[in-house]
Amino acid sequence: MSEATLERGLNAFREQMNAPIASFFSSCVNCGMCAEACLFYTETGDPKYTPINKLEPFRRIWEQEYTLWGRVKSWLGLSRPVDDELLQAWEPLIYDGCTLCGRCSMVCPVGNDISYMIRCAREGFVAAGYAPDGMKNASRRAVTIGSPMGVKYPALAAQIKHVEADTGLSIPMDVEGVDYMALLSSMEIMNFPEYLGALARIFKQAGITWTLCSEAFEATNSGIQIGSSDIAKELVNRVVVAAERLKVKYVISPECGHAYTAIRWEGPNLIGRPYHFKVVHILELLEELRSSGRLKTEGFEEARLTFHDPCQIVRKGGVLEQPRNLLNMVAGDVVEMSDHREMNWCCGGGGGVSAIERAEALRLKVFTRKKSQLEELNVDTLVTACANCRLIIEEGLEEYRMEIPVVGLTEMIAEHLVGDEKNE
Amino acid sequence: MSTPVDFLLWVRGPGFDIALAVFIIGILIRLLEMLMLGRKPDYAEPRGAELGAGLRTLLTRTLPEQGTFKRSPFTVVGGYIWHIGFFISLLFFVPHIELIDAVIGLSWPGIAGNLIDAVAAVTLVTLIAMLFSRLTHPVKRLLSGPEDYLSWLVTFLPILTGYLAYHRMIEPYPLVLGLHILSVEILMVVFPFTKLMHAFTFIMARWYNGAMAGRRGVQS
Amino acid sequence: MAETGKGMEKTLVQSLRESGVSRRGFLKFCTATASMMALPPNMAPAIAQALEKARRPSVIWLSFQECTGCTESLTRSHSPTVENLIFEHISLDYHHTLQAAAGEGAEAAREAAMAENEGQYIVVVDGSIPLGNPGYSTIAGISNLQMLEETVAGAAAVVAVGTCAAFGGLPHAKPNPTGAVSVSEIVKDKPVVNVSGCPPIPTVITGVLAHFLTFGSLPELDALGRPMAFFGKSIHDRCYRRPFYDKGLYAETFDDEGARKGWCLYRLGCKGPMAYNACATAKWNRGTSWPVESGHGCLGCSEPDFWDAGGFYNALSIPDSDITRQAVYVAGAGIALGAVAGAVNRSKQARAREEHEPVTIDDLDKRS
């Protein structure tokens, strides 16, 4: 039986090295500006959370093994090693202290894509055995059970029954040759089943043929979050095999942000080839239906609303306009937060942080960023498009005793469907 | 015999040759050891083109993101002032233009010495303030190691000695001019092996950043 | 003092009178000398007095590897000047260029003067001394080095006149085929005054001698052994074109607008900023003009190695070597070495990828 070793970790760091990362490390001028972009620093004031500092172990490997001068320094015994102690000390920074939100990558004056580097550096940490237990367990569940939260097909089937009873629509399962295959996140299955109902009603109205797949319904990918491409590949492959077997044209990524990053941007590179289908985010699909007139809504929300941009969908996913167009379709009073779109602030639970039990206090601490953004606006309802953000924000609001309901955008649209019997 | 003139002739002769060789060879090694690492092909279907987005980020990163500017105005403004001051002094002082003309055959109009003098003074003061901030700001202090202070020093000295030389504050002049040239040579020698390389690699870094985001349809 | 080789004993004033220099002219010279040497104006009468009384010191003038320009500078003024009269007044016991005697007779005169004035005579040297083959420069079969060492042994002081004697000058220029050195490289145990310049300003030579005559001592010297009074400030500091330099107004060719308007000559290669000399105030040809005034940059001739300090028409800031060509070679080397470094990195990366052991959920933990 194999095990995680320091050597495997170091080897993973070596593997990850490429031209962009080398250019990022050699460009960093230690100006510290990335700290100001990261909620872990702004909310705690602790300099150890400076984004580039989270990469110190990876940086050392780069310097010592991939630069001429660094090699000379190592021969002279002038460089500090990357050992178990160092990785252990950095584990809470690179996992608990980073949501891979990508905000730091937007501000670095020399252009360093720091969050990309952190994603790559996690490969080394996980191979060396330094990943938080919460994330290890999520990965184990995802691989063995099929979902990081341990949701099995029967649980989904039970929820489907409820939804079908609720909506009077049948949820297609394992249908071959349809246009769309929808994915869900286990968080949606367990906590926000309304999403599934919303899909069914919207697709019905738009006349879209779609299906779920009993073997690959889970969209989230713990492998991406823990930083193991091997595990991530295994998980993504399930979806790819299922979608290609069912011969669908599109796979719909659910609202969940990291799921989108995993299936849309990392997936093809994990399996080493382009897909035979396209991946669309649900908001992309809805926007397409809206602009082609196939999505018809009526009525407007009366509440004053704002939209929380899920990092992985907006800043790192490129789905920027769609949520706004969709929201304006059903809401009259929409205000934007002070930093929004590609400069939004993370909820504090992305990048797998929500799976780390020990990080809860830190997560709630850094939620103060979102909290003050919301306080500036004085809104009645917060809309978002990521089940993880939604859960984290709800927890945060509860912690700080703020009474703001959090709603998923897709459900809100569904509420306003024309001719829908559920529409008041 | 070792007179200030000998020293000046050495730094203007063999010294400069050595520094230039280390500078050029060092930079090329550094760039190639980076670039040759390459990138894996990206199989994800792109939403936008890399090239344009990369080039745009290359330019737009020159301006700070607003929120970050508000949170660290000193670093941003100080950074601008000394970078601009450094380049004005470097590129528009007539003796420097003569040197550039001699090396690459390009020349342009210079700026009056007394203006350059004022710019250099501002640059020096700003650099000192930046050092102070590096020593006191918790984030910068944590990030900084010997290399950062060395980089600061080798950047500071050419301006300081240039200022002293312009004002002929050390006699005889060949000595202070020699020190000025020597300090530049030290800068050139240290350059490829420190973060000063960012003066070249920021182009790659910004481009990669912009290109990777651009593929996803985001302008970073 | 005993009769030496040249004429009767006369005071300086006497010989000046005979040559038609009035007392007024003499006093004017004293005032000028005082101000040149940065002495307070009330020192002028003291100088006059001292000079009036001064006896003729014995001077031995040795010419080694030189071009006679220094001697010319001093002796070939158009009409009698106080400078060359002072020069004539000194008891020039030996100057093989000027004296009529030659060969052994001349050498005998030198030896006689040395013996008679043991410990008091002044040795003036122009020209550098070859340390290579002694045959490169000999006088009456005696090598320059030997003659210098012998002559200096009993001297009170040595005045190295001209840049060759002071710093090696032209003969010392790269590749210095004769192994030329300056006087001060050889004479370590006697005071040496360097009156550099190619040629040196006549007033400066006479000024040093006047100082010696007046005070019986040598003037204050700078780090290079030059009299502070004349060499304490740079050409640039005393240059009347300096305001143009500060304003960034430069002549770019010798016949452009800037040249006509008298702008700074830096870009045309003026070495004034690094040259210490009195040209800008003493001027040449009896105060007529000086190089920068005539529209040509300073060559920096009073400085060591000025022949090797790059082209006379290259700006001071331009390095001497052929950087452009060097840069091309070096870039070639850089690309080759960079390719090696890059290949090493690539193979490291490839090896790491080969050695990759897939991470599975069974090896997320570290045992041990």
Ligand code: SF4
């Ligand atoms: S903002 Fe960029 S350059 Fe500045 S410390 Fe962070 S990574 Fe380095």
Ligand code: SF4
């Ligand atoms: S990706 Fe987000 S959380 Fe991580 S270091 Fe950057 S700003 Fe901080």
Ligand code: SF4
């Ligand atoms: S002409 Fe020469 S000495 Fe005069 S100011 Fe210009 S550079 Fe200086």
